[in-house]
Amino acid sequence: MTSKKKRIKDNLITYGIVIALYIVMEILLKTGNLSSHLKGLLVPMTYYAIIAVALNLCVGILGELSIGHCGFMCIGAFASAIFSKLTADTLPDGIRLFIAFIIGIAVAALFGFLIGIPVLRLKGDYLAIVTLAFGEIIKNVINAVYMGVDSKGVHFSLNNVMDLGMEPDGQVIINGAMGITGTPRTANFTIAIVVLLLSLFVVLNLMNSRDGRAIMAVRDNSIAAEASGINVTGYKMMAFTISAAIAGAAGVLFSHNITSLTATSQYFGYNASIMILVYVVLGGIGNIRGSVIAAAILYLLPEMLRGLNTYRMLIYSIVLIVMMLFNWAPAAIEWREKVVNRFVKRNA
Amino acid sequence: MSLLQVNNLSIAFGGLRAVDDFNLEIEKGELYGLIGPNGAGKTTVFNLLTGVYKPNEGIIRLDGEDITRKNTIEINHAGIARTFQNIRLFHQMSVIDNVKVGLTERFKYSGLEGVLHIGRYHSMEKAMDEEAMKLLKVFDLDMERDTLASNLPYGKQRKLEIARAMATSPKLLLLDEPAAGMNPNETAELMDTIALVRKEFDMTILLIEHDMKLVSGICEKLTVLNFGRVLKQGETKAVLSDLEVIAAYLGG
Ligand SMILES: Nc1ncnc2c1ncn2[C@@H]1O[C@H](COP(=O)(O)OP(=O)(O)O)[C@@H](O)[C@H]1O
Ligand SMILES: [Mg+2]
Numbered sequence: 001m002t003s004k005k006k007r008i009k010d011n012l013i014t015y016g017i018v019i020a021l022y023i024v025m026e027i028l029l030k031t032g033n034l035s036s037h038l039k040g041l042l043v044p045m046t047y048y049a050i051i052a053v054a055l056n057l058c059v060g061i062l063g064e065l066s067i068g069h070c071g072f073m074c075i076g077a078f079a080s081a082i083f084s085k086l087t088a089d090t091l092p093d094g095i096r097l098f099i100a101f102i103i104g105i106a107v108a109a110l111f112g113f114l115i116g117i118p119v120l121r122l123k124g125d126y127l128a129i130v131t132l133a134f135g136e137i138i139k140n141v142i143n144a145v146y147m148g149v150d151s152k153g154v155h156f157s158l159n160n161v162m163d164l165g166m167e168p169d170g171q172v173i174i175n176g177a178m179g180i181t182g183t184p185r186t187a188n189f190t191i192a193i194v195v196l197l198l199s200l201f202v203v204l205n206l207m208n209s210r211d212g213r214a215i216m217a218v219r220d221n222s223i224a225a226e227a228s229g230i231n232v233t234g235y236k237m238m239a240f241t242i243s244a245a246i247a248g249a250a251g252v253l254f255s256h257n258i259t260s261l262t263a264t265s266q267y268f269g270y271n272a273s274i275m276i277l278v279y280v281v282l283g284g285i286g287n288i289r290g291s292v293i294a295a296a297i298l299y300l301l302p303e304m305l306r307g308l309n310t311y312r313m314l315i316y317s318i319v320l321i322v323m324m325l326f327n328w329a330p331a332a333i334e335w336r337e338k339v340v341n342r343f344v345k346r347n348a
Numbered sequence: 349m350s351l352l353q354v355n356n357l358s359i360a361f362g363g364l365r366a367v368d369d370f371n372l373e374i375e376k377g378e379l380y381g382l383i384g385p386n387g388a389g390k391t392t393v394f395n396l397l398t399g400v401y402k403p404n405e406g407i408i409r410l411d412g413e414d415i416t417r418k419n420t421i422e423i424n425h426a427g428i429a430r431t432f433q434n435i436r437l438f439h440q441m442s443v444i445d446n447v448k449v450g451l452t453e454r455f456k457y458s459g460l461e462g463v464l465h466i467g468r469y470h471s472m473e474k475a476m477d478e479e480a481m482k483l484l485k486v487f488d489l490d491m492e493r494d495t496l497a498s499n500l501p502y503g504k505q506r507k508l509e510i511a512r513a514m515a516t517s518p519k520l521l522l523l524d525e526p527a528a529g530m531n532p533n534e535t536a537e538l539m540d541t542i543a544l545v546r547k548e549f550d551m552t553i554l555l556i557e558h559d560m561k562l563v564s565g566i567c568e569k570l571t572v573l574n575f576g577r578v579l580k581q582g583e584t585k586a587v588l589s590d591l592e593v594i595a596a597y598l599g600g
């Protein structure tokens with residue numbers, strides 16, 4: 001079997017896993033077998049899978065370590081939430097959410113591009129530290145901003161709502177650290193899964209294209225890539241921008257799954273970014289399918305183990321170690337390949 | 349007009365004049381050897397020719413075009429491809445994908461067509477696969493097309509690096525000690541491959557070699573470098589018989 005066929009099959013397996021997960025969850029939902037607690041975890045699980053895919057594009061495919069990716073998610077969340085709040089009464093839900101996605105993705109991509117210009121000149125540890133700083137800056141700036149809209153236009157302040165000096169018809173959009181309240185909750189599990197599938201489609205197709213190969217060439221040896229006529233800076237910017245854009249899409253899901261959006265450390269700080277990085281590393285660097293699976297398991301697990309308070313972190317740690325072995329131990333890799341080959345052969 | 353014309357090229361690192369008043373002319377179709385002891389400045393000449401370093405003085409012309417101030421990428425597009433003394437492959441990519449990276453600028457389709465797998469994507473990818481396989485056959489690597497580059501034996505890695513360089517369709521191919529680290533068998537095979545590349549693609553080649561015996565077998569012309577300066581230049585036979593050269597070797 002040619003590698004091309006194998007690649008197509010591999011990709012279909014990845015989409016299949018996501019669709020199977022969706023169907024199982026939907027059946028459980030429809031038959032009332034899902035606790036309301038678990039129900040509430042479905043959309044977050046999916047957007048964490050999406051941002052893990054985005055980060056793997058940056059870390060695994062481009063080979064640049066970023067620990068500020070939740071900053072892009074934060075930007076996507078706020079940019080889209082501002083739009084949705086402004087148009088809450090004027091646009092129908094579907095169209096509003098669709099445009100919100102475009103805005104969240106575009107603004108996150110723009111920031112990815114702008115931040116990429118200085119950041120991608122750096123290498124290794126420096127890049128990691130600067131992305132971390134940018135992530136924190138984004139979060140802290142949003143926390144400090146007050147924004148309002150009235151008949152005269154848009155007002156900003158860094159002090160308080162009074163300082164916006166709005167007309168009586170004014171509406172507060174971002175209330176400093178209180179964030180944005182009253183955004184319509186229009187995202188749901190189905191939409192989240194569709195966005196995950198689209199993100200996978202973009203990343204997996206990119207990897208099997210001319211641009212994707214150039215990006216991986218930059219990762220493997222940038223000096224040889226340049227000597228082969230590859231525009232190293234350009235391809236780094238491309239991968240970083242697409243990665244930020246996908247993280248932005250995860251942000252749109254985030255802000256449209258809650259009614260009150262705040263730029264807290266819990267969701268947008270470096271801790272959160274590192275948690276996503278854990279998903280990527282344990283799922284396998286450069287292994288897009290692994291990121292989805294790791295994000296789903298590692299996000300759901302601690303939540304589902306809440307009942308077993310004492311043992312919760314113990315079990316979580318053991319799962320981390322098992323996943324690490326499964327992904328990186330040579331024997332496990334060999335075994336996995338055997339299983340996949342058997343599976344693929346049977347279907348070929 | 350010569351294909352490559354280098355005049356008065358110099359570069360210094362701190363106080364060290366790594367390449368000093370270097371001149372070189374290579375005609376189309378020639379197989380030209382650049383030899384000299386370790387640290388003579390051979391690799392530095394390659395790095396100057398490919399824009400990795402900017403010279404302090406001098407002019408480099410390729411096919412009449414001044415490429416002295418161009419960067420590495422532009423110089424590749426202008427028609428110079430190279431290999432490295434210490435192999436630099438895209439080690440986590442397959443053999444065929446390494447070559448297809450070299451084809452990037454020759455088979456174009458838009459990023460959108462690439463991400464959506466529409467439009468020219470399929471026809472261009474097919475053309476790239478065919479072109480890459482043609483090259484791999486020349487280098488006897490077609491059976492390993494799906495092997496990871498890092499899993500190839502050493503001799504084949506060297507060949508793959510040449511195949512990737514050829515994929516960019518250069519006018520001039522620079523090979524930096526292609527036989528380094530090879531056993532006599534592999535070396536002999538490599539020399540055959542270089543001869544084949546030259547015939548098949550009508551390629552002009554500048555080859556760095558440490559081992560004089562090896563170079564005397566295949567190169568028509570030689571330049572001998574020592575301490576950054578040209579010691580001797582001309583037809584291989586004449587150069588080799590020059591005692592000064594041999595003295596430099598023994599002394600260096
Ligand atoms: N980037 C650099 N900075 C400082 N010195 C260098 C640099 N590149 C090469 N050199 C020096 O230039 C000299 C020639 O090196 P090189 O061209 O690699 O020699 P060769 O390839 O002939 O063995 C050496 O003394 C080397 O240390
Ligand atoms: Mg050298």
